[in-house]
Amino acid sequence: MRGITKRFGPVVANDRVDFSLRPGEIHALLGENGAGKTTLMRILYGLYRADEGQIIVEGQPARIASPKDAIGLGIGMVTQHFALVPPLTVAENVVLGYTDGFRVDPARVRAQVQEAAARFGLEIAAGALVSHLSVGERQRVEILKALYRNARVLILDEPTAVLIPQEVDTLFATLRRLCADGLSVVFISHKLKEVMAISDRVTALRDGKLVGTVDTAQTAPAQLARMMVGRETFGVARQGERTPGEPVLQIERLGADDDRGLSMLKNVTLSIEAGEILSVAGVGGNGQRELAETLCGVRRPRAGRILVNGQDLTAARPHEFTAAGVGRIPEDRHAGAVGELTVAENLALEHLGEFTRGGVLNREAILSNAAALIAQFQIKARPTDRARTLSGGNLQKLLLARVLSRQPCVVIAPQPTRGLDIGATEYVRNELLAQRERGAAVLLISEDLDEILALSDRIAVIYEGEIVGVAPAREADVETLGLMMAGATREGARVREAV
């Protein structure tokens, strides 16, 4: 790819980027969110058209106008959100859109797909329904789908984001084997450790521009970090040990159903003290969302109790949680703010009573409140901007401002840094640590183990809606946490239950 430029309106997503891929190599594409990694690869896969620049495949200039063209040239892509049809079998998903003729013979298709899986060394049952597969298995189906279409170039967009550590190891082993057979892989990531572990070469993008391409063997994580963010150090860490405080948030044998009405949370008991960050680690979909929503009053618990400073808030409504001093950062920040309303209106929404006189809005108070919070939380927006025009980081700051300006005694933070770039992530983590310093009880729910290890005082692991273990952060290590997150310790050796 030479001189690729892509604009979205006034935004330049890729600015004269060069990228080359050798046969049989794993080439990592590194950059922060919004650096233009995915855009570049979407151009290669025909999902976007470049405004300028050319693509050359095996010495020939190629015209890639659609994924069909890309597949024809032997390029396959596995996106973050899988394009699989869950009620169909693996085999049906693999051949979907790639069948010849009118008739599809299920038995023959299954045999072909099974044979292909064996040939590529991917452990998949071709007859299984995709809906029954784990995320890691689904990813393998996606990879098989690309290989089945004779892909010689495989683009993986943040493939490890959804995987537990053990699944990552399996994926890496698979990739190494496939590359030994001549497959080339583009590995999009913003995780340095993975890039160091798996890639042969690394290309870093920053703000849509090419920073450089280096051989992985001749670089170090610090250099890559500098290439990615333009500075040497990043990351925040907890300062010092805390002195135990009073338990502020107590959750006793909490149970709740998921959206389908099936029992999701089971018997969750946790207690968080003032000035403490307790993290809930786990693979997505193990009840984290239900836990957070129940603690925000958005979801009704089926069993158990929730106490805040001794006050019973079981089955209370959202505004009762707010009134009791619970600050709730929404998990889906786009669902936490009303996009079509202004920044000022969103900031006032939770405490409308303070901004009205006799039911009539006091617009000046709403605007001056917004101006003050924008300054305090460094939000890059004007009070009258619509919330939907804000970037992810600024939107998260807006939601933090709405919650933290109230000095809550409990902060519920589900996935607070998901999808944010490093700068915004650091900001959010520092804010959480500041809340801990201030003496708030912070419940951090995260899928990012690095984040959890950096911030927490204690770590609880959730698996299938149950807390399978709680341990002080200084005694926890990634290996054990990973095993617990995967449910390995569920029956037998439980990590010592602290407190």
Added chain:
Amino acid sequence: MFEKLSRPRLRIEKAPAPPWQRALIPILALLITFLLTSGLILWGRANPFEAYYYFLVEPLSSRISALEVLVKATPLILTGVSVSFAFAAGYYNIGAEGQLYAGAIAAAWLGVALRGVPPALAILLMIFGGFAAGMLWALVPALLKVKLAVDEVVTTLLLNSVMAFIVSALLNGPWRDPKSGWPQSPEILLNTHFPKLVPRSRLHLGFVVAIIAALLLWFIVSRTSIGLKMRAVGLGKQAARFAGVSVSRTMLLAALVSGGIAGIAGVSEVAGIQFHLIGELSPGYGYTGIIIATLGALQAIGVAAAGLFFGLISTGAQTVSRALGVPVYLGDVTQAAMLLVTLAMLLLQRYRIRRA
């Protein structure tokens, strides 16, 4: 040496259009609508330009027909405001037609029952009675929506048919006019007639009520806390719930006020124009209200403007049909075409044209 001459190229970008380009949209929509409908006019063997003169200009050229435009606009503004109220809170009330008839039934009953009551009080009672009746008719679908999540589009729509049967049953049964034997309710008493705003015209108090309703829509939706809650619920239900807004209470309120205002539209038609309940009281005002609310972007000024414009079109449709012999339905076709074109044009707002 040859150099390529650089020619200014126009580019279409996906970015919000600047205000001056946005202002062109309604004008463009009007032009396209008329281009589309001129084919039909030619088919009806008339000259499109002449037709449009009668359609849009002729009604405004005499005082009496200009006032008639306001008369026609009155129920349309009311139903438009009614629908906007509900839509603003994300409640898709398709039942303004039935709620209008509920108000009309209340008016027909009160208009006979309020014998000897002073006119001012009688009229006030009529309006409140119509509001209450419209609310009552809107209550069941609204409760089904907030308690059981039953789709309000279906229930409010179906209740329109139920209401049509109730009206028909009343008019062919107990309320059949004893004097004429026609299926119409007995004439309402003089003290319950809406006063005329202009002598020797049909323009009545209802128009003032409609303008007040539009002003109220503006004030409540944009200036009060309940209005902000309504918008929050309408634009982002999850976020509103998360921020502690009671989604069901807000929606219920918007649905009931919406029904009430549609009910007032029924009162206005009975007490201002017909003076009794008839089966053809509304030629679909409730449904046209949806179009007007959409064209008016749920904003008071937009709804009033769209209501007046539709008043003009339906007055003009009669003029043009009298003058040139084209069917009156041309008005309906134009209204529908206008809606479709405007909706399509609204997409253009998202783009702007720039020199490359």
